[in-house]
Amino acid sequence: MTALVMDSPLQVRASGRNAAFSPLRYPGGKAALANFFGDVIERLGISNARYVEPYAGGVGAGIALLRQDRVQELVINDIDPAVHSFWRAVVEYPDKFADLVVNTPLNVDEWRNQKHVYREANESNYLALGFAFFYLNRTNRSGILNAGPIGGMDQSGNYKIDARYNRQQLAERISRIGELSSRITVISLDGASVARQYAGDPSSFTYIDPPYVEAGGSLYLNSFTYRDHAQLAKSLDRCPDGNWIVTYDPSDFIRRIYAKHDVREYELNYSANRTGKARELLIASRPVARVLA
Incomplete structure (x- = not known):
């Protein structure tokens, strides 16, 4: 250094x-x-x-x-309840979270659904809230939560909603974190x-x-x-x-x-x-x- x-x-x-x-x-x-x-x-x-x-x-x-x-x-x-929910869900339920990453549709209708879950901010279902945060983070412009989806609501942009959402790669990252869960503490x-x-x-x-x-x-x-x-x-x-x-x-x-x-x-x-x-x-x-x- x-x-x-x-x-x-x-x-x-x-x-x-x-x-x-x-x-x-x-x-x-x-x-x-x-x-x-x-x-x-x-x-x-x-x-x-x-x-x-x-x-x-x-x-x-x-x-x-x-x-x-x-x-x-x-x-x-x-x-932040959504960020905390994300990390808690990933550490406690990495397999379930990875399945959501792989199997949840990537389109504007689903984006609206996840936006609703995120806005409801129901911390008692931290798997759903954490995934909604993750979904918006990966599909919104620049990863900013109050931005719109990549490609716009009409998906007419050069890049589409799935541009930053490589299902298999992201699921692998989730799984690797799950393997280390005994060494991770999540607090809010x-x-x-x-x-x-x-x-x-x-x-x-x-x-x-x-x-x-x-x-x-x-x-x-x-x-x-x-x-x-x-x-x-x-x-x-x-x-x-x-x-x-x-x-x-x-x-x-x-x-x-x-x-x-x-x-x-x-x-x-x-x-x-x-x-x-x-x-x-x-x-x-x-x-x-x-x-x-």
Whole structure:
């Protein structure tokens, strides 16, 4: 890992193949950071590490690290009822979920049906709610829940509703997660409380990826207020010597509320010739900052 240069971003070499482990499409997903996180965990010397995501979403990095045995346990938290229902259903009923993936029709009528289930938000039937969330995530434009289906309601677009829905591939991802279910814990709590619970645990590595300051309202269903961001920062102020990383969009506000911690820009690089994405902020606890130095 590259040492910090104050006028240059931290260069992080990404691996695009890790994105293939999660069944979900997520705006701003961080699966490409899996190798980076794995290296940090090793350099921290955490044995039998627990990897925690308080704002889980697609959990692309966590699934990759678990499948590669770079961590021994995965804690998935998301307070959104539909996201929580998805992960709970996948972990508890992977075979049933995979059957739904393979056998549910892919057309606008079924899209309307799944949209209705999603809007009803009946958490008592978490298999149905979780699948409805998954179905919309895979068939909506850019995977955004409040968008319409790929190809439009009349399916006149260049791409159709099934463009991002490879049945067999997705069912295989579900099944592979099911094989690891004994090592996965799924909870549905406020993300800041989960961060407080695990950020100071020496056996855990906590990756905190909250809704972003500027783009959060358009990318996430559960957007943060400025007060929420500040409260999360205060929670982490109490755990300066834990093993944690937070990522954010570049923001003077974020730099200000995390002033007690190591804050730097980082940039994902997928290859020597291609920059993966625009610069973002990475906030690190003291132990993590030391291994990045």
